Amino acid sequence: MTRTAAIIGGGVIGGGWAARFLLNGWNVQVFDPDPNCAAIFAEVLDNARRSLPGLTDVALPPEGAISFHATVAEAVAGAAWIQESVPERLELKHKVLAEVQAACDPAAVIGSSTSGFKPSELQDGAARPGQIMVTHPFNPVYLMPLVEVVPSAQTDLALVEQAETILHSLGMYPLRVRKEIDAHIAxxxxxxxxxxxxxxxxxxxxxxxxxxxxxxxxxxxxxxxxxxxxxxxxxxxxxxxxxxxxxxxxxxxxxxxxxxxxxxxxxxxxxxxxxxxxxxxxxLTISELLKARDDNLVGLMRALKANDWGAGAVLNAQQKAIDPRPQSLADVADLGRPILMGRRAVPLDWTDYNGHMNEAKYLQAFCDATDRFMELVGCDMDYIATGGSYFTAETHIRHVAEANAGDVIDIHTRLLGGEGKKMHLWHEMTRNGEIVATGEHFLLHVSLETRRPSEPKAEIVAALAQIAQAQAGLPLPEGAGRHVGQKR
The missing domain is CATH 1.10.1040.10 (N-(1-d-carboxylethyl)-l-norvaline Dehydrogenase; domain 2)
Known part of the structure; x- marks a missing residue:
């Protein structure tokens, strides 16, 4: 079910919040009296769409809908999260928060982006003080994970926990501040x-x-x-x-x-x-600086992600929560069809001088799908620790169409053969149902002690046999068994 967030106050911070919610599948309702608000948001959203999807190795949920409203009351209608990002003037924040509470759901989170005011100052004179808290982000909001969550003694702690759960689902890191203090921590x-x-x-x-x-x-x-x-x-x-x-x-x-x-x-x-x-x-223009900043942040956080460290661990947790791939054979709805082993957006650092995904990244995408298939049949890290694994003996990739940065690609995998020590896989990479590339991988089960082919354990043999039997009636894929230079 799609949820709704209200953004009260535009600018760079409000636009960043809108992008973070929107690209994580929320509908976003915006109020800002500035007639240029939509144009400001459009630029921020363009930058977010270009960079945010590259942080995860699975596709984000389908983008929500954004709408702009003439009043605060219209913007907050039906919203589960309301983010106030108006200028840092306390009397203005009091006025806006009063308008928000007069029209919003009493169970909604009301967060303020304030970088300096304490929540008790924001709650002064409020109809429902317990509903208001500080949720202070860092720019660019659509990429940076940190959000300082600052409650006061009057803030409803159940609502604070609800806010933290939502922030985690957006790929953010809520840092709860123990005591109110001017300017919080960071x-x-x-x-x-x-x-x-x-x-x-x-x-x-x-x-x-x-x-x-x-x-x-x-x-x-x-x-x-x-x-x-x-x-x-x-x-x-x-x-x-x-x-x-x-x-x-x-x-x-x-x-x-x-x-x-x-x-x-x-x-x-x-x-x-x-x-x-x-x-x-x-x-450098500001636009060039912003693009360089976002590229660098994505690269740094993806590096941290590979080590499950710091901001990267936050991204991995979000990725695990939104991963559509089956976690076990029991999760596969129909073993008789190719199995989804990958769904991701093409990140910025996967493209080359021609502007599309380079050859090495096609191989990486197919290798990732192979690794996931190995886990599915039981050859996971625990199994590998016992001394057995699969080594790739041969790979053949066909490039059929281009894939560009930001494209969401799916990889479906089928088992062409899995008898004894052998595992013969066929991958199809698609974009919107169109084949972009195919990958054919032949692997052998190997003893990590002798580095020679060996028989896999019975549970892997059984899993492969189950898939092979279910997919036995599928026709041989077009292109399977081809080699470089072979006539069509």
Whole structure:
């Protein structure tokens, strides 16, 4: 059943929230008095459609519908989630939240994107204080997983848990803040780094580019997958955090920072920083910078995903929840037909100079389907740990049509032969029912101890026999058994 989210307040943050919900199958209803709101949202949605699907190895749910409304009351009608993203003026937020509560479902989550206000400040004078909480995201909202979830003492904790469940389903990481505090958690770190950076530029110690390089070439990469304390723990070696604290704790007394002494925001300082920033990246348009940012974020998070680490673990959890592929033979509705072994969008980093999926990625997609088929018949990691597995002996791929970034491709697999040590698979990659490519794989069961062909265990033999018997009546696929250069 499709659910509905209401976005109150447009701009980059509201548009990012809309994209996150929309591309995860929610209908989205928007209110913003800005006549350019739809155009702003369209640009954000174009960027999200281009990048977000590449974060998962299975296709996201079918996209929801987006609509724009003339009043707050119309936008919140029927919404299970209401996200307020209006400008950071408390009196404006109070006015908007009052309009929201006058018309919305009392059981709906009302989250605020505020980066600074505490939930108790937002709840002041509200009809139902317990319904309101802070859900502070990070830009771009459609890619970044972190959401700071901040309740007050009055917030309904059951509603907070409901909000966290929804955020997890969107591929996001809800971080519940234990106590109310101005600017929550993450922005307080960002503000500290920002203030120190201002001093470094003002005092001529570093340029804006040098400061950015120190982050992205150094601790930024470490922080992306370990955070602050775990990074410092590893710096302590085998002795861990205690050793690190003993070694570097005294440095806290040294005059390394001017964090408590903020430089005056003069025109001269603004000009200095703006000029250096223009020199650093003025040769690129904002659109080019945004595309580069999104490409880099996707690549980084996909790398983390491969190790099931940090933001990648969040993506893996979402992927598992939305994966349409059968988890066991009992889940296959009809063994007599090719079995769905892959459904995914073609990510950005799978395309080549021609703009379509390159040859290596066709092979990867078919290899992933083979691995999934092996798991289906019982050759999973637990089985492999006992000393047996399948090795690929021969592969033949036919490229029939193009697949481009963002295309959703399905891979259906059938068993052409599975007697004894052999496993002969046929994969068909399709887009909207049209064949894009075929892959024929011949594998042998091997002892990992001797590295020689060996007989698989009885349960795998039985599973293969069950599939082979069910698919025995299927005609031989067109192209099976072909070789390079063979005449048609």
């Amino acid at each position: 922005d307080r770190f960002l503000e500290a780094v920002w203030r120190e950076a201002l001093w470094l530029v003002k005092d001529g110690v570093a340029t804006t580019q040098e400061i950015d390089e120190s982050i992205r070439m150094g601790f930024g990469i470490r922080w992306a997958q370990m955070g602050l304390f775990e990074t410092y723990r590893t710096a302590g070696g085998n002795a861990g955090m205690r050793h690190f604290m003993a070694q570097f704790g005294p440095a806290l007394k040294w005059p390394w920072t001017k964090l408590m002494d903020v430089p005056e925001f003069t025109d001269e300082l603004v000009d200095l920083i703006a000029g250096q920033s223009d020199e650093q990246s003025g040769h």
